[in-house]
Amino acid sequence: MTETTASLDAKTIDELKQIAARYPQARSGLLPMLHLVQSAQGRITPEGIDACAEVLGLSAAEVSGVATFYTMYKRRPVGDFHVGVCTNTLCAVMGGDQIFERVKQHLGVGNDETAERRDGDAATVSVEHIECNAACDYAPVMMVNWEFMDNQTPESAVQLVDDLRAGTPVSSTRGPKLCSWREAERVLAGFEDGLADEGPAAGPASLVGLEIAREKNWSAPATGEAEGQRSE
């Protein structure tokens, strides 16, 4: 986590314009543009707000009003690895509350704070409690830089944040080796990073129904040809 922020370079300004050009009306690009600002500067900066406003012909207040509405936009820097612990009801009941308490205690931080970088740490970690992330069949769920870390326990969570701080490579349970938060934000801005082919098609829970159907030889009704014949 650096407190000094490099100013937006010409390449980034050009990319902000590219994003706006994807849409029939340029303002539609504002959310991905703000993701790009976070990728370039590590947070939503006043400079980034001005740059988006300039590209879109809006006032800084209009852009700021949008940036403050959405929880993924951060006005303070997060860690290289931003850890989310789901504490919505299902995950909380399944142990998310205990995981969140344990991680905060282990890192010595409160909600939405970044743990201090210690001597020898390769990376910084911040932690926040998150709402339902659409993986309830893998509860309790954590996210790191918006990649799934399924079926966690307090012990696995502590190991996870220790590994992240130590620079030990960690892979998502349903995705690639974790990239940095800034790299993730660039993908959300619409710039591919070539990692789509990493990780499995589906995690084990996603496949339970399909596996039962295969075992029992169940399927949807037959249709004959693909030309839309009536089924019997």
Added chain:
Amino acid sequence: MLTPVLTENWDAERSWTLASYEQGGGYGALRKALAELQPDDVITMVKDSGLRGRGGAGFPTGMKWSFIPQDLPKPKYLVVNADESEPGTCKDIPLMMASPHTLVEGVILSSYAIRANHAFIYVRGEVLHVVRRLQQAVREAYAAGHLGKGIHGSGYDLELVVHAGAGAYICGEETALLDSLEGRRGQPRLRPPFPAVAGLYASPTVVNNVESIASVPSIVAHGADWFSSMGTEKSKGYVIYSLSGHVKKPGQYEAPLGITLRELLDLGGGMREGHELKFWTPGGSSTPLLTHEHLDMPLDYEAVGAAGSMLGTRALQIFDETTCVVRAVLRWTEFYKHESCGKCTPCREGTWWLVQSLTRLERGDLTRAEGEQMLDLLLDQCDHILGRSFCALGDGATSSVTSSIQYFRDEYLSHLDGGGCPFDPAASTAWAGQEVHQ
């Protein structure tokens, strides 16, 4: 009993790629439609199939499409609601991760039907790998000529943009989603006008859930009769049921509408060992709670509605007897308070008051008489929220409160007289009873 259609290719080698999808017959429906079907034919097929919206409300999809005025000179848009955020709901994310091309093919067919030349997939931002898979699938589809100018020589053009949101439950509400997609704060709009008349950029727009759109290729490929041969009288076709919580086998189960929770639980080996069902949601946290009384109720739109709840997104969150219903409801209510966009006073203020009341009840430092009054106050607060705002977020916030008081009034009262919560939260965890945890 199970009918994998959407989930059928999820275990295929590299199922997310164009090559794998086409090997399984993918994009066959698109070629057929462009060669043989007029746009109105596709609308008719979807109408005849009986497909109803899979995002929660259950509105007939073909009818929604037919509301798009075709005589206006304005461009038409298709927007896919991939902002899956309703607590408990976890079907669209695995679908887009395992088979993004099913959705892309559905987008092209649906856009063709409503005569849109521009479509968007609005996916929540908090699912990075799903965003990657969608981006790649769209790029592959362009390269294969499934998207772009003159698709397969038909003279039909379509541009498709993958758009990542930025963290706001309310953007799953269709008009808030449109405001967000226009680069604004995601706040719902007053209807009418409905999006079909004045949606994105005040132009005719269809907003459909991922699973609805992903069902379209199978309907075009196999026919409306095939689709409607599954399901119940008014709830046609197959859907994905998502089982989570205190069950042996949480996960995705694709079945015809009308399967019961008992049947689904039996398939997955039942509740976790030594425990019994206490309460569950049929379709996410915005749908009123149900209990063991409802185990044999067909999970279709009509039966769940008749039981006083809603089918919603078939997000079956299952809680056993170790779970405190007051804790569960308070946590959901805190979520709604946090996610209320602030536009309408009854929802913004009301969800705040619900949290205050529930917190006092959970803490339990009230006499029994005060507690009874507080429960009445809670119901009164719900009455001042339900149906009084632009969108259904506030309505959803009241669902678990009123239904939990209906079924578990005594459990609220058991917190009172200074007792606090009588439950041990450690007993409800995934690792309860296993001594690995220190």
